[in-house]
Amino acid sequence: MRRRDFLKWQISGALWLAAGAGLPAGASIFPPLAGEARAASAQSGGSPDIVVAKGSPAAATHACVGMLGGMGRFVKTGQKVVIKPNMSFAADATMGTNTHPEVVAALVRMCRDAGAASVLVLDNPLAPAEQCIERSGVRAACSEFGDIVQAPTAERFYRELEIAGAAQMTANTFLRDALEADVLIAAPTAKSHSSTGVSLGLKGMMGLIRQRGVMHSRYDLDTAIVDLNTRLRAALTVIDGTYVLTTGGPGGPGKVLQENTVIASADPVAADACAVESFEWYGRRFAARQVSHIRLAHERGLGSMDLAARAIARVTL
Template identity: 45%
Template structure:
């Protein structure tokens, strides 16, 4: 099947057709919520480092996800050679903070990896992440831009994707922490957590050109399952994504959780995209992932802790 990209106009038309927006769940005191049910999402506001620590603490602390002696892969967005202010890449302070938390938990090694869409050396210099992590022991920031870094993996539950080449570092790691930046996207409407995982595969052009991209992203979620998702919504780029420059909305927000569908679906609701408010049901790859049983798309069913 040949994939036909969704234009921004088609994306906005889909939003208008559905004509609904999702409400936030009520803010429940942490003590009461913890006693009744586990927290699905932790929403923290403030400076990046502080917000990251608060959100992870509410979910049980980094020790819930990282044990002594483990190898951890962090997957930020390091796709474009733009400064952090553009909102096209994950904030360097978010990455640095999580890397340090992993070391504090006893991680043997922390691999910060992505497959940049532009010249790796330029991306790494401008995005600020290697500089932020410089000097941290056992933290390695890598651009996996050669095929030798990947190996084929079958996708048995895939509807459009049968096989994909995944970064060996991910396959060999004990822990995968997905660290996307919230931004708009010309083909999928938004680029959030599940879309960010495309930076861990070699042949992503196949998803864009030869299959339904939105189904391919959902299929990828059946074989790439992060242990933790930390959404950088500190300054979403709400137009002209994924590369920008576009309109930036300063939200100073971190969203953390373990359900990839829930994290993405909630993130959709936190701001307008292309001047419109909408919900996770309006984003096809989130719809597809929910239909495949990969998580909860209805944010009204989630236990959400606001900090």
């Protein structure tokens, strides 16, 4: 990244922090690690590719989206938005299995402020639906916006659809609201997974289909995850790393590290790659290429896992 581009981010970030949403005094922006960020010439002087913010869940979420250009970059007036968090388990955010409710509420508020006609928060839960949306805290956090937090399980909420260009999984049953949305936002928690190593934005799209079992039994799971993401592509990925479930995922219990971090990008592969390399997993560090579905998504052109070639901005609040 050229020095003048980083200085632009420092200035714009400082202005955003000074003006933005009542953030705490003393908030500061610091540069990416040496060699970490390389801005492509086509993006010279623009927004960063990835933002990593440390702070409280809501403030860090606002900072990430703000430094990417604001929610208006992703959501236009009159559009239908679906936000896909993790809320599949009857547990609070400290367990690391569900997205922090303050992250979800912050995203809903920003979408509404950007002029969205409707915003739905959806997940197909693995435990009883009402228990999940209540104990996760997501329903309560979003209650001011109406009955927008839903966990549909009945067949009538889904529609079978072919997946063009799939490598293996050529069809599945998708949540109708997700198919009809103008904008899809992935808002996963960062957690480990017994079958795929980690569960982040790409893996989290499985919560928008009904027939998840076939992805485990009929196909190579990592390949099927990439097939799914060719049909359900998030315009924005916001990864909640407040409480990172580093072992025992996806349902826990396991070792939880309180990282107080949010990672966001318009590139779903880059967001997941950054989360893999930002946190400890199973007591050690991993490279993004070691996660099969991230590597396959990169190879199939869904985004880039090459963090050395991405412009990464970091902010501490």
